Amino acid sequence: MDRKHLLGIPEIDVQHAAICELLAALRNAIALDDQRHLIHPALKRLHHLLATHFTYEEEMMRMMNYPDLQQHTKSHNKVLLLLKTYFDHPLAPGDHDAFGKAIHDKLSAHIVEHDTSMHAMIGPRVKVAPRGQ
Ligand SMILES: [Fe+2]
Numbered sequence: 001m002d003r004k005h006l007l008g009i010p011e012i013d014v015q016h017a018a019i020c021e022l023l024a025a026l027r028n029a030i031a032l033d034d035q036r037h038l039i040h041p042a043l044k045r046l047h048h049l050l051a052t053h054f055t056y057e058e059e060m061m062r063m064m065n066y067p068d069l070q071q072h073t074k075s076h077n078k079v080l081l082l083l084k085t086y087f088d089h090p091l092a093p094g095d096h097d098a099f100g101k102a103i104h105d106k107l108s109a110h111i112v113e114h115d116t117s118m119h120a121m122i123g124p125r126v127k128v129a130p131r132g133q
């Protein structure tokens with residue numbers, strides 16, 4: 001996992017690491033012809049992992065009266081919508097690469113833009129390690 005994705009909130013860093021690991025496995029399944037049968041199960045697992053992770057973050061932000069909860073939740077929902085679109089309309093094999101990249105980029109941007117802001121506000125209020133350590 002890239003250091004820029006580390007928040008210093010241990011529970012969330014562990015969840016992000018699991019998500020990044022699954023994303024890497026997904027990109028691998030997309031890249032290798034004989035691994036294509038693993039794409040759908042990987043996306044199912046990713047959806048489950050993200051839904052659980054997003055609920056955890058939203059609950060934490062709610063408890064802290066986090067002012068950007070609504071915007072942050074909207075961004076979570078956009079990521080889940082991307083996956084829902086896939087489940088509603090499965091892709092042609094040639095479109096998997098672009099889809100895998102879109103999911104990766106959207107999640108990475110979410111962590112950098114929204115999750116790191118959450119750390120900036122929640123970090124001083126709970127005992128957490130400094131970012132990137
Ligand atoms: Fe988030």
Ligand SMILES: [Fe+2]
Pocket residue numbers: 016053057111115
């Ligand atoms: Fe997150």
